[in-house]
Amino acid sequence: MTRTSAPGVRVKDLTVVYKTPAGELPALGGVSLSLAPGTITGIVGESGSGKSTLALSLLNAVQPPGRIKEGSVEIDGLGNVVELTGEELRRARGRQVGYVFQAAQNSLNPLKTVGKQLLDLGRSHDFDDLPALLKDARALLGRMGLDGGRVLDSYQHELSGGMRQRVGIMFALVLNAHLVVLDEPTTALDMITQAAILKIVRDVHHERGLTTLIITHDMGVAAEVTDSLAVMYGGRVVEHGPTTEVLGSPRHPYTKGLIRAIPRLSGDIDEARALPGRPPTLGTIPKQGCVFRERCPMRIAVCDTVDPEPVTRDARTVACHAVGRPATPIVPKEYV
Numbered sequence: 438m439t440r441t442s443a444p445g446v447r448v449k450d451l452t453v454v455y456k457t458p459a460g461e462l463p464a465l466g467g468v469s470l471s472l473a474p475g476t477i478t479g480i481v482g483e484s485g486s487g488k489s490t491l492a493l494s495l496l497n498a499v500q501p502p503g504r505i506k507e508g509s510v511e512i513d514g515l516g517n518v519v520e521l522t523g524e525e526l527r528r529a530r531g532r533q534v535g536y537v538f539q540a541a542q543n544s545l546n547p548l549k550t551v552g553k554q555l556l557d558l559g560r561s562h563d564f565d566d567l568p569a570l571l572k573d574a575r576a577l578l579g580r581m582g583l584d585g586g587r588v589l590d591s592y593q594h595e596l597s598g599g600m601r602q603r604v605g606i607m608f609a610l611v612l613n614a615h616l617v618v619l620d621e622p623t624t625a626l627d628m629i630t631q632a633a634i635l636k637i638v639r640d641v642h643h644e645r646g647l648t649t650l651i652i653t654h655d656m657g658v659a660a661e662v663t664d665s666l667a668v669m670y671g672g673r674v675v676e677h678g679p680t681t682e683v684l685g686s687p688r689h690p691y692t693k694g695l696i697r698a699i700p701r702l703s704g705d706i707d708e709a710r711a712l713p714g715r716p717p718t719l720g721t722i723p724k725q726g727c728v729f730r731e732r733c734p735m736r737i738a739v740c741d742t743v744d745p746e747p748v749t750r751d752a753r754t755v756a757c758h759a760v761g762r763p764a765t766p767i768v769p770k771e772y773v
């Protein structure tokens with residue numbers, strides 16, 4: 438199916454589990470999240486919060502020992518990708534959903550030049566005009582500060598980590614997919630190159646009318662490029678809304694903590710306050726109650742037993758019992 442405009446995406450009640458020695462444990466516990474057509478959404482959160490698992494789910498690409506256990510991912514023009522299999526799924530990946538996964542630096546075939554891999558990709562998606570594909574690839578690489586012709590003639594080992602990362606971004610964009618998923622696309626790049634590449638991602642997003650999802654550890658990156666921001670913790674989206682509002686007036690105590698933990702360029706470095714405690718692992722995510730309560734300064738009695746439902750108010754979704762509800766907090770000892 439051909440689309441000419443940016444698709445909307447609706448993730449609903451998505452539960453993804455990984456098989457462990459302790460049984461199947463959820464990395465995503467009933468996540469719901471919508472990406473509005475034509476917007477750039479960022480996902481932030483500490484390591485292990487489920488960001489990559491969510492990105493993989495958008496392509497139905499969670500691999501064993503993981504599996505999508507429940508829920509749906511509706512993409513306009515594609516339907517529920519959780520139900521796609523075989524050839525339908527293969528064709529959707531790349532052509533309708535462009536992507537860079539976290540290990541993009543190591544995902545090239547070491548035995549073929551970048552150009553040969555691009556031609557293989559074009560053929561596998563029935564591109565008639567392969568010269569035009571090469572031209573577009575050269576142009577994208579050129580915009581990202583690389584000599585496109587030389588990169589296309591290179592093997593993986595001839596490229597630095599940062600160059601491979603830009604090749605990954607080129608592959609995500611070159612088939613002209615209208616939904617693009619970028620998982621930590623710029624981690625191997627220095628700050629200046631990172632800013633330049635993100636500007637290009639944003640420009641291409643606008644030029645081609647895309648819907649884009651960017652996963653990042655970096656709140657600065659999120660602030661710079663995204664329209665909308667989702668904050669993940671323990672396999673949940675705990676807050677989601679317009680980026681300026683989420684960063685300017687965070688409502689969830691975890692979002693507040695993340696923002697307080699960012700060191701500022703000006704001012705006292707001691708003003709950046711690390712969040713006490715550690716994020717949970719699969720084995721330590723609480724089976725009942727709020728997943729953040731152990732680290733939460735706003736904890737109240739109900740948090741121990743009931744997982745808070747996300748509540749949407751004024752375009753902002755927050756999953757917290759204490760937000761908007763006056764109550765006596767049980768303050769963890771680290772805060773006293």
Ligand SMILES: Nc1ncnc2c1ncn2[C@@H]1O[C@H](COP(=O)(O)OP(=O)(O)OP(=O)(O)O)[C@@H](O)[C@H]1O
Pocket residue numbers: 455456457464482483484485486487488489490491501502503539654717718719
């Ligand atoms: N193949 C796997 N087998 C078992 N557990 C896994 C596997 N992949 C991920 N997990 C677990 O699932 C949880 C979510 O992982 P995920 O990679 O989605 O988080 P993340 O937020 O992307 O982390 P990071 O920022 O470090 O990439 C983590 O607890 C992780 O250890």
